[in-house]
Amino acid sequence: MPNRNIAIIGGGLAGTCLAKLFQEKEVHFHWYSDMNSSASHISSGILNPVTGRRYALAWNYDNLISIAKEFYGQFLVPILLEKHFKPFKDEATIDEVILGKEKYLSKINEEWIGVKESYQLRTNDFINLISENLHKNKQVINKEFNYTLLHHTENQWHYQDHVYDEIIFAEGIFIKNNPFFNYLPFQPNRGEALIIDIPENKPSSVKKHGKFICPFGEQFWVGSSFDKVDIKAPLHTEKTKQDLMDAIPKLIGDSSYQITSHLGALRSTTPDRRPIIGEHPLHKGLYIFNGFGTKGASLIPWCAIQLMNSILKDKSVPYEVSITRI
Numbered sequence: 001m002p003n004r005n006i007a008i009i010g011g012g013l014a015g016t017c018l019a020k021l022f023q024e025k026e027v028h029f030h031w032y033s034d035m036n037s038s039a040s041h042i043s044s045g046i047l048n049p050v051t052g053r054r055y056a057l058a059w060n061y062d063n064l065i066s067i068a069k070e071f072y073g074q075f076l077v078p079i080l081l082e083k084h085f086k087p088f089k090d091e092a093t094i095d096e097v098i099l100g101k102e103k104y105l106s107k108i109n110e111e112w113i114g115v116k117e118s119y120q121l122r123t124n125d126f127i128n129l130i131s132e133n134l135h136k137n138k139q140v141i142n143k144e145f146n147y148t149l150l151h152h153t154e155n156q157w158h159y160q161d162h163v164y165d166e167i168i169f170a171e172g173i174f175i176k177n178n179p180f181f182n183y184l185p186f187q188p189n190r191g192e193a194l195i196i197d198i199p200e201n202k203p204s205s206v207k208k209h210g211k212f213i214c215p216f217g218e219q220f221w222v223g224s225s226f227d228k229v230d231i232k233a234p235l236h237t238e239k240t241k242q243d244l245m246d247a248i249p250k251l252i253g254d255s256s257y258q259i260t261s262h263l264g265a266l267r268s269t270t271p272d273r274r275p276i277i278g279e280h281p282l283h284k285g286l287y288i289f290n291g292f293g294t295k296g297a298s299l300i301p302w303c304a305i306q307l308m309n310s311i312l313k314d315k316s317v318p319y320e321v322s323i324t325r326i
């Protein structure tokens with residue numbers, strides 16, 4: 001794509017995946033990252049085909065996962081995922097829940113369901129590797145992108161000494177500060193997690209019993225919470241810390257553990273739980289890539305390809321994830 005110049009704003013998983021794709025296509029771009037820790041950096045990075053208490057199948061999962069496997073390569077690790085099953089009044093039994101979903105679910109015993117086709121993304125390792133490579137090429141600009149310095153001429157956007165054909169905003173919930181896209185219905189959702197050391201009897205599978213436990217580097221991640229909050233809300237609360245601590249014995253039994261950190265970040269969610277992608281209806285050349293909610297790890301590679309095809313090949317973004325549906 002000769003002479004094209006793109007700016008990607010945001011150093012989370014969304015911006016990283018876009019940067020990887022445009023690099024592979026040899027499109028020239030700058031990647032603006034304010035280096036702040038965000039949802040991506042504290043995520044457990046789990047991809048699994050079922051969601052919620054009723055084990056509903058996740059949207060488009062087979063397609064998303066086949067793209068994700070190729071996209072993330074070695075950073076996507078298959079996991080053994082076990083979910084505790086508790087029947088609710090008037091709801092399905094364990095056998096009824098599994099019926100028809102045998103491709104993804106198996107009965108371990110009366111209380112536990114095995115979830116097949118599950119993976120964990122080593123998110124921070126992936127982001128760091130892409131970012132280190134692009135740093136060497138001097139394509140990363142470690143500064144907050146300042147919207148007030150952006151000017152438009154007939155077909156291009158000017159920012160400081162640079163001229164861009166397209167600017168893609170992948171800013172997570174900080175999109176709320178973006179004057180071009182803050183009219184969209186993004187809602188902050190706070191998630192907290194504890195990082196714990198377990199010296200002996202380390203869990204051998206990823207488990208969910210009320211909360212999840214999974215590896216996080218050499219340690220373990222216990223989470224999460226889902227709280228609709230204001231953008232200015234604190235990222236950590238004592239109440240959630242206590243809820244997470246209360247869940248730990250169900251996950252690791254009597255094993256001793258030590259809390260090494262308490263993490264919190266805001267997810268960017270949408271009313272219909274689908275991302276919002278595509279070009280601004282009025283400001284040509286400005287794009288949104290946002291709203292990945294609780295499922296960024298599985299959604300982002302597929303969505304990044306859709307956005308890239310819309311920019312480079314003029315293909316429409318699928319309606320289910322397009323800004324045109326808003």
Ligand SMILES: Cc1cc2nc3c(=O)[nH]c(=O)nc-3n(C[C@H](O)[C@H](O)[C@H](O)COP(=O)(O)OP(=O)(O)OC[C@H]3O[C@@H](n4cnc5c(N)ncnc54)[C@H](O)[C@@H]3O)c2cc1C
Pocket residue numbers: 009010011012013014015032033034035036037038039040041042043044045046047143144145146170171172173174175190191192193223224225264265266267289290291292293294295296297298
């Ligand atoms: C506790 C928790 C657990 C989670 N677990 C999972 C999971 O198991 N599986 C899963 O799929 N998803 C999970 N998620 C969700 C997942 O993390 C998100 O869907 C995904 O990371 C969103 O990535 P993003 O890049 O869009 O946003 P973000 O990670 O928020 O990144 C946006 C980045 O852009 C930067 N930025 C914003 N504005 C500017 C600007 N003007 N200039 C420069 N930089 C800017 C921000 O500082 C930030 O670093 C979890 C989230 C949380 C909070």
